[in-house]
Amino acid sequence: MRFDGTDAYIAEKDLTVAINAAIALQKPLLVKGEPGTGKTELARQLASALGLDLLEWHVKSTTKAQQGLYEYDAVSRLRDSQLGDDRFNDIGNYIRRGKLWDAFDADKRVVLLIDEIDKADIEFPNDLLQELDRMEFHVYETGETIRARHRPIVIITSNNEKELPDAFLRRCFFHFIRFPDIETLHRIVEVHYPGIKQNLVRAALTQFYEIRDVPGLKKKPSTSEALDWIRLLVADDVAPEDLRGDAKNALPRLHGALLKNEQDVHLFERLAFMARRQG
Missing domain, CATH: 1.10.8 (Helicase, Ruva Protein; domain 3)
Structure with a gap:
């Protein structure tokens, strides 16, 4: 797979080199730059150019890394147990899949956008180190391990609002989008x-x-x-x-x-x- 820009997205040569290098290395591409320089749109255009589905995970200040994997709704299960609902017997009914789970379980390769990662708590990137590196995670409630069927192309954007941990940076290919001339x-x-x-x-x-x-x-x-x-x-x-x-x-x-x-x-x-x- 190779990206050379699209008719709707003007990509400078150094940006296309960075994207293709990240794909070849099978590493997430960390894209920084001023707000409004097309970082989010890059992932959308990349998916369109390569004919892949796009999954978007927009990070907020309250977002936790666990939400990208899955969430366990213990409150709903407790309520159903009190009401005698048969759903209670299957704990899988209370597991809500996150964007990383969807990307790992997709039938074909997808582009996964983790947008504005610097908005979250400083521990957020560290909590995703193993999942992005090994492309797998464990679901403790069911005892299963979720492994990527097809390694997704991961695009991570940052507006540089806070510094990211060195251990996280080491696992990414980095590119800074300069403001266009x-x-x-x-x-x-x-x-x-x-x-x-x-x-x-x-x-x-x-x-x-x-x-x-x-x-x-x-x-x-x-x-x-x-x-x-x-x-x-x-x-x-x-x-x-x-x-x-x-x-x-x-x-x-x-x-x-x-x-x-x-x-x-x-x-x-x-x-x-x-x-x-x-x-």
Whole structure:
């Protein structure tokens, strides 16, 4: 199996090399990068390109590693025993399979996405070491061992909110998705909005990168936010020459698509005030 990108996903050469290396080594691919740089979409496009099913496990701050394997509903079993329900006699009725179990038990190879692993507790990655390494786990309630019938392709994403344990990193192939340069982002825009006016795209992307380069910006706008902004510009039929508006107004047109907190809005308002004073 080899991934070379898709018509709907622009993948740089170093990213495709990382994906194919992880597949060849049979190791999970750990993908880091700024939010909105296409880490989650990568797993979806990989599954589509290889003709494989995709299983998505979206990690939250309350997620435990055990939930990816299975969960035992002891409360329901106790209730059924009190009510005399025949289901009580089969403990398997109270085992809820997790995403890893589904991936291990699939009839064919699948792509398993473990999304935003850094959101969970620091022990979360460590608790998955053996399962991801040996591709098996034990179900203590039934005494059975679940082994992967076909080793899944595992994509793990992280927004770098916290450091991951060294023992976990050692078992992964790592790739950092750099923020795309203006030429690459131009190609991404064309994939999402074929036939868009090229002069508008050039003007919008020039201003977009100027915004990202403003010193003191708390949250730089991402690729997905650039796509949303350009979509709004097209919907409002904004001409390239009208994109900047008043030269003394530092806030970009439809800035709510790009600036997502009040500190950054105030930063641009201060820049506009300083420009007016200098004028």
